[in-house]
Amino acid sequence: MKHHLTPLLFLAALQVQATPVGERIIQGIIIDGNGHPVSGATITTSRSNERGATGSDGKFTLRTSDNATLYITCVGYEDLEIRPGSQSTLTITLTPSNTFLPEVTVTSMLHKNMKFIFEPSELEVVKEQLLLKTRYRIPEKRFHKDSRMVIQPYLVNYTRNKRTSFTPVVYDGKNYNILIQRGHACGDPEEQAYYSRFAKVVDGLDSHQLITYTDSCRVDDINDRYATEVYVRISTFCDDEYRDTLTIARGVVYPMRFFNFDAASYELDDSYAPPQQALNFHEKGEMHLTFRPSEYKIYESDGRNSRELDKFRKVLKGIEQDESKSLSYFSITGYTSPEGSYKMNEKLSGQRVKSALDAILRNVRKTTLEKARIEHQGIVVPWDSVYAAMQRDSLTAESAELGNLIRRARGKHDEISWGARRLKCYPLVRDRYLPRFRRVEYNYEYTEFRTLNFSEIDAIYRRNPSELTASEFWRYIRGHAGRPAAEQEKLMREALHHHPDLLIAANNLSALLNREHRADTTLLVPFLTEEAPLEVKINQVVALLQTRDFERANQLCQTLPTEEKTRAVRAITDAMNGRYAEAYTYFGETNSINKAILLLCLRKNEEAREFLKQCPDHSAEAEYVRAIAANRLNDTNSAIIHLQKALSLKPELRKILEIDGDVLDLMDLIQ
Template identity: 35%
Template sequence: MNIKRFLLLGIVALYAIIPAWGQAQKVEIRGSVIDDEGEPAISIVIRDQNEKGDVYGITDLDGKFKIMADPSTTLHFSGFAYASKTVKLKGKTTINVVISYEASMIDEVVITAKKVVDKLLPEPTDIEIVGNQYIIHPKVKIPKEMYKPNTRIVVQPMLVNITRKTQSLFRPAVVTGKEYAITLERMMEFDLSRDPLAPFQEKTQKIDKNEVIAYVDSLYMDNPDDECRCDIYMYLVEYKKLAYKDTVVIAKGTVNPMRFFTYQADGMKIRDEKYIPKPQKQQRGDRGEVKLNFLINSATIDEKDPNNQRELEKMRLRLQEIENDPNSEFLSFSVKGVSSPEGPYQSNLKLAQKRTDSTLKRIFGFLNGGTIDAIKDSTYTEGVVASWEEVAELMEHDSLPTDKLREIINCYPDNMASQYSRILRLPEYRNVILTTYLPRLRRVEYSFNYSVMRLLNDEEIRIMYKQDYKKLVPYEFWRIYLNADNDSTREVICRQALEQYPKFMIMANELAALLIEQKKADSKLLEPFVSRSAPTELLCNQVIALMDERAYNRADSIIDFLPDNDMTQDVRAIVGAYNGHFEDAYERFGTQGGINEVVLLMAMKQNEEAWEKAQELPDEPLSYYLRAACANRLDKVSEAYAFIKRALNEDPSLKEIAQIDGDVTDLLQQLEEEKKEQKEKAEKTKEKTETEDTETEENGLNEERTIKQ
């Protein structure tokens, strides 16, 4: 059980603020108090011996305490909502205590009609829901026989969420007698800010010579459809003595007619073209590799080799394709030559560099002078020597043994000359390594970056998307999205686009609109884009998403960003309706009649008119239900009972709503009692019938015996 507490929780601590007098010699006792679930027990009062003993202190927000006490005494632990517990110290100076919740927390106290002078008397109330606010109007009568100058009274309402098995505290109310206040002020050294209950002091009203505490409070809750009730804890303290405590259920269910309000809000698409991505000059990269054969120990390309001709032609066509495109422009160029590792390392390195330079010269021969001048400052060349490790990897890829080769590499890891001299002696060197694998290492690689302004056509975009969607720019994502033929594909494209471009606002809005239409709204999508300057359509979609998630207060906070025009009127009215602006909503929707009119009239507490309008609704289960709620508000008990019975008979699913609806929970209870009575009556009738049958059978047997005699 997790209880959401005020920082100054610990209602029973109100009588712990008066310290004990005349204390004997004591030592420091430390420890902690936890509840049954291992959570810190806050504001547990620690006394000597029993509940009337001197107060030593209370636990803090971590459930810890540090007190001065006789190490041979017994400590008494008690607290709000907990069963009291005693612990014998037996000389210990550190203890850990587990305290259990009081079973009476869930008990319900029935208030009788007779005059009561020895109890605080709370009146039944409603838990009203407006948006995400749970509102109560606690009212507690303090009989004049109980309210004395030397007393302090605290009432603490608690919202019990039955669905989620949690409790949340409303603001407490405190009434302090004059003598108690004077004593308290002295004990606080005339600094009442030290009194944790001072902020909750309430003025009472005098009604029929009795004092009455009456105030309003609310809690923010995320789940307005949960089943709830409101308990009120009441305490009366006479200085150090807790003279009275009681708990009463003051409300069952929640009063929220808006749970029946219906509306249709469609996702909106941004219409302002300035938010649509524009085509822009994009830098694209390309790379290639040419297998060129050079004359032995030379940087000259073997012009007679037909393979060289094919490789050079392939490179020429690719480069001239870009150069001849008026929308493309080379930005940078790099060439890397790789030589095989046999022979002296430095000689191989120089040869690799020379072959690189030779290849670059041939590449430049394919380009015009203007292109060469434009990229000469961003052209880079590099010559490298391949390692014997690369030879081993190629052989292993072909499933050839490399144990001896790797043994040499590992023995001389940083000495290529030593590696070569020993690899040269391997039996497979001449027939395998030299002829097959070393030639595969000799290569020239080139890469370049270029920009292109030409718009890719839709087919080119489709091909690129299919190959790798991560290469698409926003404009291309937008084109592929527009050409998609179903919502499932559109959703995938939107998510991919946002994966690459998280600030892609129009795509986020498109996805939000899609999800709204599918009844799967997600407010997290548009949250990063919400601002006063955001497009109206986006703000409306965010409001709708928040409304679907029951985040009514958050939706209301965005309404101020919306202009007041035809596009936003419905959204503004819907949000207003759920946040208590019922009159404005009625002007917009009430005149349309139907269930929404009845619901809004009930929300405005115009119960007579709501009852009249409910009679005009078509005869169907929900109409009967609303008639029952209206009749119950007007104390038309028999009609209310008849309508709720009919509603639940025709649509049993309405019972789930009735169980949490404060307008009809008492009617539901009557139905349950009636069913129970009918069941008991049926059982008694059955029992009586069986008894009569047995008696008849016995009488028949007796008559038969008499005749025989």
């Protein structure tokens, strides 16, 4: 909770601080046309950290740069811009505003001459804060020396069923204060102690003076339904003479909700599209080859040899004849059963595999094999594998017999082979298990660099999108550039699902969502490196601003170079952070709806309306903004006409109408 009524002691402390070179301290008083001090006026400059406010005496002190321009705003008065020049002490007179809404008046418990009057009140969104501005008069002849008056504003969030206290205003009469100082407690002691922290002891209150109140609290969600209620209590000693709760504002004022982000939503061009990459294919399986006993030479007339060898010759021939394909690896591994001498089996197995490999590659061109890795290997299966296979088949007795032999031979292959022939289970081992371990396995890889036309890419997409390369997927998306935004979003999200590193899809999707006020701050996080394209960083700043993550947005914006391309995003950053005057230096040169929105934020309602008369934008959002401008200038009929146009173009804007403090009073008239 941030209270803007600056304590005088704090102001005095500011006056004695050292002033840096290039800066100075300006003091002054702000009064109305009758010479009465104006409290709660806000004084700012073009620098976001230079801000002051008047106290109940209308005085202020502000540290600022030498050539600063002061901007003075206050609820109920026209905005004022002043260039103090060399003056360091100012007297500023504000002109009453003619755009007040009807007063909110409580008469339920007071006589006619004792009305509790709150002038037009606003609940305005500025950055991440809800700023309450109001003015009120104290009822005549109601407050006296024996009284305490408590004025407690609350922010009510109906959406979340939540109530937040603003800073209370408490006035104690002199006699009431004496009662408190003597330790007399009336009612709830905690409540009395709480309000005593804010109490100001006074002789009396001028019922003719308008008292300005300004306070703020953090906003939960700008789309929640808010209202501002004020609890008022007047107590005389221990008796409550008056209690009431009234609503002084409904909805929130936030024209920035219609701010257009198109000016800083950049797509990447096709120079960032990924080049076509070679596809890798890997095939493996088993070859059914037959060799004559004790011979390594392969005879194609034996068994299925001819058919098996021809199968692989055709595969290699197909790779050889297709210019888009390239063989990268080919291997054959031969496994032989363990019976017999280990060295003999190992040598014979290797020779047989080499013979098969030569037969396959005999007619393949050398250029095809130059870039490929060719391997062959012969492996003798150990007796342990036979024992394990018998156990898996639940042959307990037979496997135990072989297992005992393996242990007695201490794993020596040749001794096991000699002893196995004398086992009772050997016929079973010879006929059922040893053939299982005589096999030849193949393994080959090749790459394919394909270039497809759109119809071919479309056919692959319809069959299985995961088969498309990143380059092909992007070409497919580009082929649907004219489709509705929802279809383009679906395709880009699908592309990122299969190719998470597809930068151009992530960036352009982010730009699309930014333009539709549906920012996704997660899309570009993987790509936010120092080398990231400027467009990526700009789109991320806009996404962070839209989701009201101001701290990270400001940090990232500070890393952007100062150039023409970043002017728009810097102006948007100023606008979203409440620096409307700075943002207007850019958007004031444009013909976009943003110019009118900033004028409304600066309370230049007449200028906003005049600009909107010739603004070429007639979207639903633009019509809604026209309604805001008209309603602020009390042109109710025009406001209703523009609102009806906006709702006819975009019925979902009714949800905003229900929470918008600028036009909420027109809702019943619209219905």
